[in-house]
Amino acid sequence: MNSKDKFVTSRVIPAPSRIECTSGGMFKLADGCPITVISPLAETTLSAILQDTCNAYWKVKPSFSFQSGGDGVVEDGYWLKVTAENCEIVASDLNGIRNAFKTMRQLAESERGVLKSTCWLLPHVAVEDEPALAFRGIHLCWFPETTIWEIEKNIRMAAYYKFNYAVIESWGMIRLDSHPEYCWDEFAVDKAEVSRLVKLAASLGLTLIPQLNLFGHATSSRCGAGKHMLLNQHPEYAPLFEPDGWTWCIANPCARKYLSELATELHDLFDRPAYFHIGCDEAYNAGSCSLCRENYPEKLKSHLLYFHSLFAERGARVMMWHDMLLNRDDPRWNGYIVCGHSENGLGELYKELPKDVVICDWQYGYQEKDGKEPDWPTSHFFQQEGFDVLVCPWLERRGVNSLGRLAKQAKFFGMLETTWHWYRASHRMETLFVFSANAAWHPDWVPENDVVYREYLNRHLREIDLDMGSKKYIQFGSVQYQINPTPYQD
Ligand SMILES: [Zn+2]
Structure with missing residues (x-):
């Protein structure tokens, strides 16, 4: 050459x-x-x-x-x-x-x-x-601070970089008919706008997968923000949650009914895709109320199997984060992200889950071992237990590359790149979009030393701006403002 x-x-x-x-x-x-x-x-x-x-x-x-x-x-x-x-x-x-x-x-x-x-x-x-991985996903969060044109731009970028799935986690941004109170009233968009995005994505080759957190993260707000999307506006719904509000009270039949109505309406709104993400990460203080306290693992098993069946009847598989299924005090996972405790008794729950649950193993670090790549034991574990595993890196570029190679070599189900609140600014998008797209499509790719890929990313953002008919300064490029471009907290 x-x-x-x-x-x-x-x-x-x-x-x-x-x-x-x-x-x-x-x-x-x-x-x-x-x-x-x-x-x-x-x-x-x-x-x-x-x-x-x-x-x-x-x-x-x-x-x-x-x-x-x-x-x-x-x-x-x-x-x-x-x-x-x-x-x-x-x-x-x-x-x-x-x-x-x-x-x-x-x-x-x-x-x-x-x-x-x-x-x-x-x-x-x-x-x-041709793609190395059949499932090439990106996880996009839709915050009150995210404008509609921003979420659309990220959807278009994902499609342009040949991802074929995008999980959309609404942080109180979609107003549903079944529970119109379940959104940030002053920011939420109506269903027609969401439906437009679903159809736009499909026309670009990207399937949007809805996410609804059925366990932890029930505030629809980041824990560091101290906001609660439902209880700040409607404190009377407190029985649906554990006393601290962060995790759903899964033993309350009213919570199950409430979540079922939200989940099915959301699944319909997204044109009934083949997957539905039920979250389930970081369920702090789970089982802490007087109703939940006894026999909690059985209650959680019933909760998860109920929603598994609900989606199976609709022809969809559930996806869930992995971390509550493994115990932090188990030395096999030293240095890797797991959030379960042996005392809450959830460590055996994975044995009770149907094998068609897609495990989303989020690992954000890069645990070098004797100068070699990390061995990613949690992903191997779930695969050996018979689950389809999506590797889920974030901002650590070495982790993105390593997990892409691993997913190809070990024939994992695919990749789900997470972005959270760092989807702005070209230097971050270079990892979240450019390197993750390469990790999912062509993980053996080696970047050229003297090519600045960020500038190609910037060109691609311009092309998307053109497609969207963007006219305003704040809509162009990767940030709304060049000075203080990332108003989110860390
Ligand atoms: Zn409870």
């Missing part, structure tokens, strides 16, 4: 599994340019979608030719060949075709040597690309 080729190949995020510059020439993306699409999908299915895509990306109307084929390409994968005469895409499904166009958009340069661009240029390349 020519040493300058990296200036072309490193533009694409996540990095393709195989990409080669075939010559130094350029293909002109302009009205009437020839694009051949080879797939099992009919022209009637593809034509309007791809014309819309090309109009949005480059404001051009290519001359498409559609041929049957593409069976040898894996799901979401694609082959792309750009020569002087033609641009050819081969894929076996619509998301594969979409992914080829996302790659083309990132590869393209505007017209060179002129004042104002009238067309785009694609370098001559041969790409054979």
